[in-house]
Amino acid sequence: MPRATQRPPLGPGSDTAEPEQLADPSGGWRPTVSGVALVVALLALIAVAVTTQRFLTLDNARAILASTAFVGITAIGATLVMIVGSAVSMAVSQTATVVAMMFLATQQLGLWTAVLIAVAAGVAITAAQGAIIGFWNSNPIVLTIAAGFAIGGIATWFSGGTPVYPQTQAFDLLNATPLGLSLAVYVLLGTAVLAQWVLSRTTAGRQMYLIGENRAAARAAGLPVGRVTTLAWAFFGACIALTGIFLASFNTSATVTLGGTLTLDAIAAVLVGGTAITGGRGSALRTLGGALLISTISDVLLLRGFPTGAQILTKGLLVLAVVVIVHVRTTRSWR
Amino acid sequence: MSGSATVGPLDADVWVEGLSRSFNGVAAVRDVSFAVGAGEIHALCGHNGAGKSTVVKLLSGQLAPDAGRIVLRGEAVDFRSRQAAQRSGVALVDQELSVIPALTVLENMLLGDIHVPFVNRRRWAAADCRRILDDMGLGHISPDQPLSALSIGERQLVEIAKALSQKARLVILDEPTATLSDVETEHVFSAIRRVAGLGCSVIFVSHRLSEVLALCDTVTVLRDGRSVATTPARDLTVDELIVQMLGAAPRRLTATRAWDPAHAPALRIEHLHVPGRLSDFTLTASAGRVYALAGQLGSGASDVLRALAGLHPKATGVVELHGRPLPFRDPVRVARAGLAFVSNDRKSEGLFLGTSVARNLVATRLPRLARAGVVQSRLERRTALALAEQSGLPEGRLDDDVLALSGGNQQKVFVGRCLGGGDVWALLLDEPTRGVDVGGRAEIHRLLREAADHGLVVIFASTELDELLELGDVIVTMRDGRVVNRYEGAVDEALLMRDMTHGVDAP
Amino acid sequence: GGNTAGPPAPSGGSTSLEGKTLALVGYGSANPWGAYFNKVFGEQLASTGIKINDMTTMDPGTQIQKFNQAVAQKPDLIVLAILDTQAMAVPIQKAKAAGVPVLVFDGPTDPSVANEVMSVLSDNEKLGEFAAQNIIEGLQAQGRTSGKIIVLTGTKSMLVTQDRMKGFAKVLATAPQYQVVEERDANWDPKLSGEIAQQLLAKYGRDGVQAAYGMADYMALPIIQAAKQAGIPVGGKDGLIVTGSNCFKAGIDSIKAGELYGTATEDPGTIAKQTADYVVRYLTGKNPPQSEIVQEERVTAATVDRFAEQCSHA
Amino acid sequence: MTSGRLSQPDRLLPAVSLVIVVAGFLCSPLVSGRPLESFDVYNALQGFAQLGLLALAIGLTMIAGEFDLSVVGTYALGGILAVEAGQSSPFLGVLVAVAAGAAIGAMQGGLIARLRIPSLPVTLATYIALLGLTYTMSGGLSTTYRNSDVTLWVDQTVADVFSPRSLLTLAAFLGAAVVLGFTKLGRELRAVGGDRRASRVAGVSVDRRLIGIFTVSGTLAALGGALLSYSYASANPDPGLQPLILAAVAALLGGVSLTGGRGAPLGLLAGTLSVALLAQIVAITALPDFSTQLLYACLLAVIVAIESPGLHQAVDRLRAGRAMTTRRWGSGVRTSGAAASAGQHPRRAAHPKEKEDDHDRGDDHRS
């Protein structure tokens, strides 16, 4: 096994996931029962992983990263929305689909124009929902279910259901693999770093935590609740749009069902990253860790020859375990 | 659990012996003992964090003791839950309002009462409820009204009425009157006396010491989790009680100083009106002075502040800050204009409890600590340190979550957040010392006085006469949503009381 | 009932079917295949004057409700594309009992009710066979004496999928040197197909897989994309041989670009035309055979030009 | 309880949506050109039966302030178990399904109540795991139910418009209505949903109620799946999210809110009937399929508008601002006169809604 000794440049998912999993939201690491459980679980995973044939190969690391990218990018955006207290969006896959359609339909205007249009559309659709939630204090789940119906219905109406084909192949540039990694992976890493910086260093990011922790207090204190919430959703929209663009490029055509199970996959990644669904705590890097962890586990199970059902089952149990570990520390209940 | 020979004070109905409880190794209650006789009204006093509520939680089945025992009518009990305590006849009014807005008044009264049958018997229950409400001075409220339609004070009264009507052996009331007006408090006291008269033991917790002495037979004082004294109330004065609580005599505030006329009018409020709550409130406030809005709950005092803070979207009127109109229906623009609001509820509408003290202190001024939208960490840290020092918070706790602070210190964080910097022009505080002990209260009063000295307009609303008199340079009394009188200087408790309870249209 | 005995208005030679109603309980327009079918089917019958009630959906539960509704409305014919084979058996029996004729298109019914309906079926077994032929041909052309194959199927619970796999396995058995190492349900989902392909290609490594079958072109293309991103060559002298088995425009383009080795027809336009034709024959009393099978064709680089037009509508 | 309560959203929403949809149903002949028949009602009720138990399950957890996303997973599992265990005896199949559903519900309820974990992540995780389980059990294939007697029986016409399946579903709603309406359970469930801490303090066995309601939810979902698989003669290992979303829409139209504390089984019944009738209207009038999506979007938009406290405040703010500009002069005098003439304590005289606004800190309905 010549390849097995060769360490991949970015390392397998679990390696990058590990330190982030442990980071405390406020920065410092405090040993807790749940933290210890997490370390043990991760060590176990690493043990299982490294004893799995072909796990420690460059190709495999690349595959893990690549299969994390689409869901990961959206999940990074979803993290901001969860932190700001809007829980989740149920309209993600519909939005990604519509963006993908627009992206392919505008290829003849040039790649970057098409990208711009697609991102603008994603931001507009999603930020509009964010504005309603932020300024009017609407329930995000009800609103996004409605938005999902509306977007899906309108997309079917206008496209008549036929796939959208690009008139030029300009998008193929986005399928490039510089240094052997697909472009989406770089975008994923870039998005994660950017999101983390926004959250921890910018005024808006810091206000997101405060608003998510206690919306009424934020409002009474005169924090710009509506504006900041809209901003978080706008960022989310840009992330969904990027995913849609990559999905479109990858598939070279777009149909109404392109988004697939993106909605729940993204939520799962954010939750495994330990972001609290009640808002106020979480981190983009940990979401990246969560997304990588899920891909890594799927990968290990796949390499070990487990069937699809077992993979899904394990993913579910993993999410459950992390949710229990993460939320056991807080007694705040979901309201 | 039971049976074993238990000997307590002969006539004791409730006997607590050697009760202890710690949280994460920190003792909240240590070796507390006292006894309450049948029909006795027994007060628990002590400053914030002394352990009163923890004792209450141990007695009412919300917490299990680490050591010690609770004996009810000669039988040792071991409550594993609220229900278990309730089965033994312990009724409770928790420190935090614990009624359900989503239910009707009647449903709230029935909730959790073990005497209420599993299958509903509505008509019978409604009649009972009607009578209980009338006794509590709530004749105007219908049992079928959703609780969400009631004011906070009325909700509190419903909760008290509920506890007193449960045919309990022991009723525990943890700061039941903190949100009540004096008239309402009188109703509560007579109701408490009535159940005590029927042989029920009562444990009463309050920071309003004169009210404690007026109502209770015996007072047990807790200090740092220990019971330091149990004394008949008739043998105590308020000052003596304070000495017991603090272990030393309290520091008195120096008299308010004369107003420096150099300070020009800063905040002009004209014809402020909130439909159904406040009519025609007019006040011109100058920098450097403390304005006190005196009024019971529902008097409109608190609505003045909420309206100014942008939290009453229906408010109308004209408000000017430094001669410029204040967009007072929008909390964001109000804050940007330099008005800081401290609500009367630091938990749900105040602090970010799961966030560190430092981040709470700078929460409202992040834009000013940022360059091009990026928060400057060093500047942030410096500001937090300065604010902590200014508000008398221990520097060592800057990185702790606010949740881990005592109530008094939490309130200091809340007030401290509004201080310092040239970015705040007016402080609006609603009950700035609610539930804060004597020491904490003096600290907060000092902070507010200093803020005024630094040239801020300070307006606060309070229901407590002491506080109004101690702190207010100008006192505006309010009732029924309208201003009754305005005092500068010569005023006394009796005058204030009369204005607040009878208003202008008094006979 | 809808059978108003109005005199058929004789109009310019073509048989007028004015007054006849037809319930189309087909695939919903959310499915691209269904969308194009519905369009062509409607166009074909527009001139006949038949009234078509749109009762299409992609949700199996809704389909049953709509089908039962269609039966109750007693149209002259129900045209049906089955989403859940089993679940549709009893409703079909009820339609039979109510005397409402049913014409099934695309995938077959449950065998228990096969005699209760008329059908215009795509030849799914053939489609699977073509896919296997493509792979064998491609690998042999590369001169390979052995080869490992991965398969991403449509929703496994659908008979369509099962039939394609049956045909695929049958033909592949004739070339035992080529073996399926992995067969996975990708649920007619392009995104899922891409993810699974990435993982499988990583699992077997650069040299571990020689051919791949994605059951529709929109599932085969993500495999190609995944291979390219993993640095695995596609097509050509020693690249991965990838085949689809029902054609879409993107697949045709890919064949022309030399990436997709081949596919097969099963294009919605052809079935739609044949189904529409069947409807007219039936309603004008021409007694068409109870079941017709659509002629499926294999598409490779050699034949792509012949099928390019036919396959370019979905 | 009194007529005044009709204005509360938990009564208003289901009443209005049912009235609108029934009116649409009655008008559908105008489009379809065919008079309504008893079959149309039967078929609508079949749609109701398909959705009903799921909607009841999710609705009851929503009243308790929780959101049980796993019901679709339990629904799928119930279907598969009923088919596998019920080939010879349908009752055994239902029993096995229901037992499994109850166990899954109890497990989740236990985690949520005892560890005080929010329900959305827990039930999402369980949903994914259950999907894996059904997939493993079925190999991803639909499993066939061969007992066609049962299949015919569950959907046979009873009294022209009902079937045993729709009657059973109806009975579940009525049963829930009786239990919650006539015992203290209803009150306690809403209390738990309204304010959990306060309920605990008041002496409600919050944990037991939560575990109970999740057990009921799992049971109902599994029963729904079992009945559906008997009706379809097959069980689908992955029904997708559509049933869940429709059930949630039914519950929301039924007047429950995602904040909890509000709603009743009869409201849920009306909401579920509304959704089923809407689908039936689309079927009768042969509207294109996507119009169903758009109709749901519109109905939900109404709910969003009603339940957005910030929207109402914005409207108030706008009105107050406009009032200021039109009555610049003397406004104070007039308004103060108005309040005084009420001759009552303004707090007491005020309309309840205004007080609610004031105390509504606007955070209590984060989801």
Ligand SMILES: Nc1ncnc2c1ncn2[C@@H]1O[C@H](COP(=O)(O)OP(=O)(O)OP(=O)(O)O)[C@@H](O)[C@H]1O
């Ligand atoms: N759940 C808890 N976890 C950790 N510490 C606690 C907890 N509850 C109370 N404490 C701590 O125990 C001590 C006693 O608190 P307690 O609430 O009994 O005080 P109190 O006398 O009621 O004060 P107050 O007058 O402010 O209500 C305080 O230091 C408090 O911070």
Ligand SMILES: Nc1ncnc2c1ncn2[C@@H]1O[C@H](COP(=O)(O)OP(=O)(O)OP(=O)(O)O)[C@@H](O)[C@H]1O
């Ligand atoms: N709610 C809580 N959760 C966790 N820990 C708590 C909580 N309340 C108090 N503690 C811990 O218990 C300790 C004692 O609490 P308390 O608030 O009584 O401190 P204190 O002695 O009154 O200090 P201070 O002088 O700051 O008021 C605190 O230092 C804190 O770490």
Ligand SMILES: O[C@@H]1[C@@H](O)[C@H](O)OC[C@H]1O
């Ligand atoms: O047979 C059809 C398949 O070819 C298409 O691609 O998707 C829907 C299927 O029913």
Ligand SMILES: [Mg+2]
């Ligand atoms: Mg206390």
Ligand SMILES: [Mg+2]
């Ligand atoms: Mg203290």
